[in-house]
Amino acid sequence: MNEIVQIQNLIYEIRGYKVMLDSDLAMLYEVETKVLNQAVKRNIQRFPNNFMFQLTKEEFDILRSQFVTSKTVNEKRGGRQYYPYVFTEQGVAMLSSVLRSEKAIQINIQIMNTFVRMRQWAIENKELAKRLSELEQYFIQHCKDDKEEFQKIYQALGLLMDRTKPAKIGF
DSSP: OHHHHHHHTTEEEETTEEEEEHHHHHHHHTSOHHHHHHHHHHTGGGOOTTTEEEOOHHHHHHHHHHSOOOOOTTOTTTOOSSOOEEEEHHHHHHHHHHOOSHHHHHHHHHHHHHHHHHHHHHHHHHHHHHHHHHHHHHHHHHOSSOHHHHHHHHHHHHHHHHHTSOOOOOO
């Protein structure tokens, strides 16, 4: 379970996709980022735009602000030479066909399990949000006389609703 939480912290939402950075995947697979990207480029036909894409400067800057880092693209002392590639769930699955190590297989299984759990969580919270909205409507109709008590309930429901919204990065 701890591995799933760690992997979940490496998944971002960009352009409406849940994605992982090439450098994070390389770290998990215990290879250099350039080795991972070279393997992908040798098999580029397996990675259409909905499996993998390169971040724009704006997306990279927004992402960098999410996880504090001093490294920028083209920084003279050890920075990236290009904007990172990101991989969707399907792209991560495809990586298992180009990275054939035992470590890559085990990490891919963990990543796929993480994506599945995140999808389940989103479905469960969608139902929770619907039920909270129904409760809100009930209290609006039945608690008109006690406004102070209603305000407390309404604030509590608002906090719960905010916690069910995932953070988005990018456009």
